[in-house]
Amino acid sequence: MAKLQAPSGFRDFLPDAQRKRNELIRRIRAVYESFGYEPMETPCMENLDVFLGKGGGENEKLMYRILKRGASLERALESKDELADLAMRFDLTVPLARYYATHRGELPAVFKRYQIGPVWRAERPQHGRFREFVQCDIDVLGSTSMAVEADVILTVATALADLGFSGLTVRLNSRPLLRVLCEKSNVPKEAIDRYIILLDKIDKQPWDELNSDMLALGCQQSELDWFKGLYDYVKESKEYDPRELFKEIGAKVGDKGNPYVAQIQEVLELTPPLPSGKLVFDPFLARGMDYYTGPIFEVAAEGVPFSLAGGGRFDELIGKLGGQPTPACGFSIGFERVYTLMDERNMFAGATGAADALVVVPDAAGRAEALNLGAELRSAGLRIDVYPGEAKAVKQYELAERKGIPFAVQAGPEAGKVTLRDLKTRKNEILARAGAAAWLKGKA
């Protein structure tokens, strides 16, 4: 066998990592479900057409395509036609649009859904970029109400707080407001998209560089100065008065922009207090994707230099992808970032070893009794591994430690007794067999 590695850019997960990933999915799912978001699933691959020219942007270029088969492949090769008929999903949003078009009639009038699953992109392998990675999205389809924004924001902030992140800041802006602001600041119309992309870097890149890039787009220095002044005001005065900001921005955008300012104010008013952190208006938040049509948001946590979640309203995308116009708003937790961060910071305190105890098998004659003892303890609600085979006790203890199992149990030394060993302290205790489950539960 030539290559005994996972393909380049793909990952295997060892048990310890997988337990943490499962735990993370379980906890995010529990919060999503506690807000009434419903699970659903689409296939991992779709007909190729579904993905072509459908708002995937750069991601469309990174799509993995599935080779046609048999006669249909031969025909395609002869006629130099498309060689693929299916493709792997590169996000969960395009498949959602297709799903919604297929099943609209079977779904609630306002559809709150979540999906947690892998997506695939042929990214150039580099640190922290994977070709197969998990996304976990919530979306609400079918409502234009700003209560939806409040709902998705509270849901995601609750999930992150539940995972142990503190000092969350949910930054809120509006994509159409940002466009009006650009227009009113005399950014040339055709340069607005590129301007927004530059703006997205304002927290990461020196202002001088951005300023000259923006000038090169045809922006006016006086307008850039106004913008930079506002930025400094917001960033430097941590306790700035949002009313000042709304006044300043409101004056700049005038009648055309005021409905969007009102939307932002509505979201701020509607959203209940976040469990750990705050929701703030940030007129500099831009977001990368160009399909947003309303409020946009991102979450940052204290001491974390990148955002943990992002989303916004996209009232046009579903119609474009699936046929019938449908308002929509979504928020997505960056699963891989969150996982890596929680792992680095030991935030998986709840994750346990492979079992609560290992039943040690003294010799071949003791195997049946060991398996029975395992079944007995399990029926008391414990997670019990039984050593699979026979080996020296020290080998068996080693296996337990390798699997993060804290205790070893062995039938004996006499009938009706068990020996319990704490594998950390290496101390044994002899108990009545009937008391073993309670003893182990007491230690958990």
Add this chain to the structure above:
Amino acid sequence: MAKLQAPSGFRDFLPDAQRKRNELIRRIRAVYESFGYEPMETPCMENLDVFLGKGGGENEKLMYRILKRGASLERALESKDELADLAMRFDLTVPLARYYATHRGELPAVFKRYQIGPVWRAERPQHGRFREFVQCDIDVLGSTSMAVEADVILTVATALADLGFSGLTVRLNSRPLLRVLCEKSNVPKEAIDRYIILLDKIDKQPWDELNSDMLALGCQQSELDWFKGLYDYVKESKEYDPRELFKEIGAKVGDKGNPYVAQIQEVLELTPPLPSGKLVFDPFLARGMDYYTGPIFEVAAEGVPFSLAGGGRFDELIGKLGGQPTPACGFSIGFERVYTLMDERNMFAGATGAADALVVVPDAAGRAEALNLGAELRSAGLRIDVYPGEAKAVKQYELAERKGIPFAVQAGPEAGKVTLRDLKTRKNEILARAGAAAWLKGKA
């Protein structure tokens, strides 16, 4: 958009189905983990080499291949070379072998693992056959002990009993015993594999047909009669004496077969009582895959015409696939069969609707209070949906019923009160707001 369906042979899952599937995965996983099986994951795709000629048999032909990209695709087209470099996994066993070869040094000496995930096969679409389906396997790598067989059998039987299946019969046979039996019955050596495939149909196909097919393989009528006699004895006398069977088979297979008879007896002795059903020796069990090297098993449930799980020992496969010889034994629950059956039989009694209650939004002015009421009830541990927007009360009740939500809650009619509505009886009750959570919990 041309095709607004999932690709042919693939499935979308609506929320109700997805909730059940998640519930099924959660319950199987809990049992697997209660036996000390550890989770792990491999990518959904592997380098194509990993799959080629590696024991996948028919499945290898059904593999989905991933088209090469860019310059590497162009080179392949020019030189008429392989157009794919990656392929989707068609089972979880071949990737396990690759994973084990990569990570052996990081894993416990005896590795008990489980994996629940999708696999892909380009099957001809037909009733009950899907191109993307979930497998859920347990495997133990690194031990030749028959205690492993006992462990996987008890684990799978416990999982199925936990799901609500009763009257389970785990049938146990030995692949090498079956081969010796064939030899001793004068089945021509080169026809043994085909004979075993025919034997696999003994419960489904009329004996006359099998008999003539077996004769065509070069079998002797007298030997077939002996076999059929034994079959009738086992099937007709439900309470047959297994000792009789062992005596009869033991005499037939002689010294060459007796070690395998002893293995079977060992598994029968070692396995603790199953939670719901029994473990029996069935000399006619054959299993489809040809990589088995020891005991094989299948589970049937009362009144179910197909097996719910199957497995066996495959001591040579891992070495063949991954380099280093490693004894292995696995058991796999037929997830899709079990799911379909449980759904048809209403065995998902525990699966609930999308939330415990829906907070009704009386009008735009009541939105913030509704969102706050939702947060309040949620912090008491309830799953609370808030109507996403504004609508007539009847529309909101409709949405709740559609999502399987049994109760509606609304702030008011006066401060400090809430109105709780049972959506089944359509009766309202007015309570102090502070008592709402307890009331809802009492109804759950």
